Amino acid sequence: MVKAVVAGAAGGIGQPLSLLLKLSPLVDELSLYDVVNTPGVAADLSHISSNAKVSGFLPPNEGAKAAFKDADIIIIPAGVPRKPGMTRDDLFNINAGIVKGLIEVAAEVAPKAFILVISNPVNSTVPISAEVLKGKGVFDPRRLFGVTTLDIVRAETFVAEIVGKSNPQELTVPVVGGHSGETIVPLFSKVTPAVTIPDDKYDALVNRVQFGGDEVVKAKDGAGSATLSMAYAGYRFAEKLLKAAKGAKGLVEPSYVYLPGIPGGEEIAKKTGVEFFSVPIELGPNGAEKAIDILGDLTDKEKALLETAIKGLKGNIQKGVDFVHSPPQK
Ligand SMILES: NC(=O)C1=CN([C@@H]2O[C@H](COP(=O)(O)OP(=O)(O)OC[C@H]3O[C@@H](n4cnc5c(N)ncnc54)[C@H](O)[C@@H]3O)[C@@H](O)[C@H]2O)C=CC1
Numbered sequence: 001m002v003k004a005v006v007a008g009a010a011g012g013i014g015q016p017l018s019l020l021l022k023l024s025p026l027v028d029e030l031s032l033y034d035v036v037n038t039p040g041v042a043a044d045l046s047h048i049s050s051n052a053k054v055s056g057f058l059p060p061n062e063g064a065k066a067a068f069k070d071a072d073i074i075i076i077p078a079g080v081p082r083k084p085g086m087t088r089d090d091l092f093n094i095n096a097g098i099v100k101g102l103i104e105v106a107a108e109v110a111p112k113a114f115i116l117v118i119s120n121p122v123n124s125t126v127p128i129s130a131e132v133l134k135g136k137g138v139f140d141p142r143r144l145f146g147v148t149t150l151d152i153v154r155a156e157t158f159v160a161e162i163v164g165k166s167n168p169q170e171l172t173v174p175v176v177g178g179h180s181g182e183t184i185v186p187l188f189s190k191v192t193p194a195v196t197i198p199d200d201k202y203d204a205l206v207n208r209v210q211f212g213g214d215e216v217v218k219a220k221d222g223a224g225s226a227t228l229s230m231a232y233a234g235y236r237f238a239e240k241l242l243k244a245a246k247g248a249k250g251l252v253e254p255s256y257v258y259l260p261g262i263p264g265g266e267e268i269a270k271k272t273g274v275e276f277f278s279v280p281i282e283l284g285p286n287g288a289e290k291a292i293d294i295l296g297d298l299t300d301k302e303k304a305l306l307e308t309a310i311k312g313l314k315g316n317i318q319k320g321v322d323f324v325h326s327p328p329q330k
């Protein structure tokens with residue numbers, strides 16, 4: 001029996017993500033938590049004639065605890081999205097506290113759950129989550145994931161457009177680093193099957209992958225950020241993880257993880273100088289079974305991108321850690 005939770009289930013990402021989970025044969029119980037509207041979303045989804053049993057929870061009467069209890073997988077898109085002109089870091093003040101609160105509940109009632117953090121800024125909300133779980137004595141780095149799949153999805157789409165591939169999903173395009181602007185590092189030299197990006201298109205392609213989120217924020221013009229593509233990406237990662245948990249082999253997807261706690265990750269952490277970083281992760285029954293080092297043999301341009309990314313990440317990570325250990329005075 002697999003119990004999946006969506007926290008922030010009534011939101012722009014939460015609703016389509018919950019729909020995809022409701023359609024999945026891998027999910028038996030779907031628990032929807034939000035501060036508003038979950039009874040309605042749950043009632044609506046519950047009429048779909050698929051396997052999963054749906055329930056909705058709101059804050060009163062310990063709603064989050066009831067929603068999260070004994071979950072196998074908790075996906076968190078709770079919090080505010082960007083408006084034009086904002087960076088993801090501008091969301092920190094509101095979203096850091098929301099994520100911290102939700103992880104505290106998860107630590108208490110579902111300490112073995114896989115936790116997938118979507119709420120931005122992911123570069124900081126994942127370190128916050130790790131510190132909270134450590135503080136509660138239940139941190140298993142193999143089970144905590146910052147969802148960066150949308151960067152890979154975008155990279156697949158944009159590379160396919162340039163190289164003229166009709167099915168972008170036949171390409172594996174690794175994207176490493178973090179999940180904001182220049183911390184996002186696409187590695188086009190490592191695409192399989194190999195592709196050639198024309199020199200005159202390279203910089204614009206990198207920029208589009210790094211700032212794809214801004215493209216959507218601008219187009220939505222104040223009505224939020226990517227929701228549908230994110231729901232797809234979040235579901236794609238969750239589905240791989242659930243399949244791997246059931247024993248499927250060879251499933252790999254990049255994710256932003258605490259490297260020192262994952263086999264193969266310690267060396268990458270030493271090489272990069274950061275503990276939280278996204279690299280391709282081999283998934284298995286316990287979650288992240290192995291961090292795969294694809295940082296060797298990079299092109300000079302990729303090395304430069306990586307260096308810039310690491311500088312940015314260091315500050316984002318520290319900000320998350322500090323938030324848990326020395327929270328801002330009210
Ligand atoms: N990791 C990634 O690649 C991406 C991350 N995001 C991030 O995902 C987050 C959500 O985005 P949207 O769904 O568009 O926003 P939204 O505003 O449409 O939905 C967020 C939902 O969270 C709920 N919420 C607020 N506080 C809560 C709490 N304490 N507990 C439970 N639920 C709570 C709200 O009521 C709302 O329904 C944002 O932080 C956004 O930046 C968005 C796209 C991609």
Ligand SMILES: O=C([O-])CC(=O)C(=O)O
Nearest residue numbers: 082120150213214225226
């Ligand atoms: O751009 C945003 O704020 C939302 C996001 O993380 C993305 O679309 O990659």
